Amino acid sequence: MPLSPLAASYDQFIVDLDGTVYVGDELTPGAVDSIEALRGAGKGVVFVTNNPRLSGEDYVRKLWKLGVRASLGDVVTVGGATQHLLAETRQGRTAFVIGSPAIHQHVHDAGLKVLNGTDLASRADLVLVAGTDRVDYDDLRTATLALRRGADFLATSRDPTYPMPDGMWPGTGAILAAVEVASERTASTIGKPEPQLMLTAMERLGDNRTLVIGDRIDTDGAAAAAAHLDFALVLTGGADRTGAEQSKEPKPVAIKDTFADLVGA
Numbered sequence: 001m002p003l004s005p006l007a008a009s010y011d012q013f014i015v016d017l018d019g020t021v022y023v024g025d026e027l028t029p030g031a032v033d034s035i036e037a038l039r040g041a042g043k044g045v046v047f048v049t050n051n052p053r054l055s056g057e058d059y060v061r062k063l064w065k066l067g068v069r070a071s072l073g074d075v076v077t078v079g080g081a082t083q084h085l086l087a088e089t090r091q092g093r094t095a096f097v098i099g100s101p102a103i104h105q106h107v108h109d110a111g112l113k114v115l116n117g118t119d120l121a122s123r124a125d126l127v128l129v130a131g132t133d134r135v136d137y138d139d140l141r142t143a144t145l146a147l148r149r150g151a152d153f154l155a156t157s158r159d160p161t162y163p164m165p166d167g168m169w170p171g172t173g174a175i176l177a178a179v180e181v182a183s184e185r186t187a188s189t190i191g192k193p194e195p196q197l198m199l200t201a202m203e204r205l206g207d208n209r210t211l212v213i214g215d216r217i218d219t220d221g222a223a224a225a226a227a228h229l230d231f232a233l234v235l236t237g238g239a240d241r242t243g244a245e246q247s248k249e250p251k252p253v254a255i256k257d258t259f260a261d262l263v264g265a
Helices: 031-040 056-066 078-089 101-109 137-148 172-183 196-205 217-226 241-246 259-263
Strands: 012-016 044-049 075-077 094-098 126-129 152-155 161-164 167-170 210-214 230-234 254-256
Touching: 012 196, 031 044, 031 259, 044 056, 044 196, 056 075, 075 078, 075 196, 078 101, 078 196, 094 101, 094 137, 126 137, 126 172, 137 172, 152 172, 196 210, 196 217, 210 217, 217 230, 230 259, 241 254, 254 259
Parallel strands: 012 044, 012 210, 044 075, 094 126, 126 152, 210 230, 230 254
Antiparallel strands: 161 167
């Protein structure tokens, strides 16, 4: 596949996963060929995701299953960024975690004691909220009690939804909103639109001309802008073309229907 003039003009690419490379377990049209075309042209490619439900190793396995060659060094996850932050700033503290088993493991591996399932959970030093398929009232109650007692408050992101084949599913932000309303506290976030995932990707790629490709202006685009990188939008994740074209800050350098349309000539 020959590259488009836009793709050819960049040295390396930071590519969002959910809504850009795939939707659920379905590849977006031409995604594998597009990634191979970039690599065949000598372009660097790193994938990023705000979705905390899987570990980095799980994402690598998923990409291989879908036909995309990837190593652990090619994938920057919000779970990994969370572990890094906690290990640097909160090691040795206690935590109550709303999230998938993968995010629980990240918190444990960062050197914190996870109090879920104990009588002390509502007295944790930290409450961390991340996307999960299973959350119940007890989780919301425990998090609220801990936060009203003064616990530190972090979340992996504020993404209200994420794209799936049958439509938009509730994301981390939907769960976070309930905890914030009940606790009357506001969490600090780690993933996009904060720039950290982009900065980590740049550490792996090097300081060359870089294009961020994603499906959301408010997260992918804003994180790119915060990291002083160009951003291109694809519409496979549910973004609206009219709204995107009217966006002034951050303004995409290109808007295309699919990742393949952006990369290919």
